Amino acid sequence: MKKVNDESSTVIELCSKSNAITRKLDGNLGAIHGIGFIEYMVLHHLNESPQLLMRRIDLADSLGRSASGVTKMLNPLEKIGLVSKEVNPRDARVSLVKLTASGLKTYQQASNSLNQVAVGIFQRIKPAEIQRIQDLFNRLVV
Amino acid sequence: MKKVNDESSTVIELCSKSNAITRKLDGNLGAIHGIGFIEYMVLHHLNESPQLLMRRIDLADSLGRSASGVTKMLNPLEKIGLVSKEVNPRDARVSLVKLTASGLKTYQQASNSLNQVAVGIFQRIKPAEIQRIQDLFNRLVV
């Protein structure tokens, strides 16, 4: 008697691996650069966006986290000067987050560490397949 | 100027999706069955193992979580009777976790909910590709 379908067991595997990877990277980045993996992801998404600028709500979506989680997480990052708060003249509700010069520098350094660890994680998977995985992720409906 | 390699951006995507999925399933399972997704995963791994029995440390590995995290999480599950604590006569250090009859029932019911949600998540991906993803996950080195 089968209890879960293929989709479910894949979801379970996905989240287990993600937990393990997050823990590993938290330790790695934390020891070397003083930020966790989630903080790294903030810097990454800012770096990818035009003008290094994002709305908090879009950041929450990109990270798969709640709005309040983003608010709280950003406080320490502002305090240590990796990001700054900007206003949107068109809409007074939004509070934009910007990557500072210092944040960019930390991002670039931490990226080197991440690159090494990430290569280790995918060492048994061919480059073409990595591309393929990423394509599949983009088609997930969450 | 490229900052992160393909491996890194795939890791970032993986963890973002996992966060979003976890949040979605926490809400879904919590509302209907009174357990979060992580608790569901505990029941799932116990159900998959022989005699419905696991060591706490192996459970932690399967979940990608710390040993103390498992200890803490298991307390409420024992209190509501979904799992029970067993001793290992061969090794007094280990404390085994067993899926109870009540836990099995909850697991089976929650699996129905999960199956539905999981199908929705993979709706744009072909069955053959789902198999493929799972195979790739098993080859990750974490």
Added chain:
DNA sequence: TCTTTTTACTTGAATAGTGCAGTATATGTA
């Protein structure tokens, strides 16, 4: 215009998760 609804964000209370230190048991080695 005035009112309702939606959106963006923040705060507080509660919960969850971590690392580290400590305990107890088992294993390896001389």
Added chain:
DNA sequence: TACATATACTGCACTATTCAAGTAAAAAGA
């Protein structure tokens, strides 16, 4: 045997994350 090291687990202090409630501004509708 004795001793050092490794393993399994737990408790504690700290950090992180969430939900629900609240504020304020924008958009939509009458």
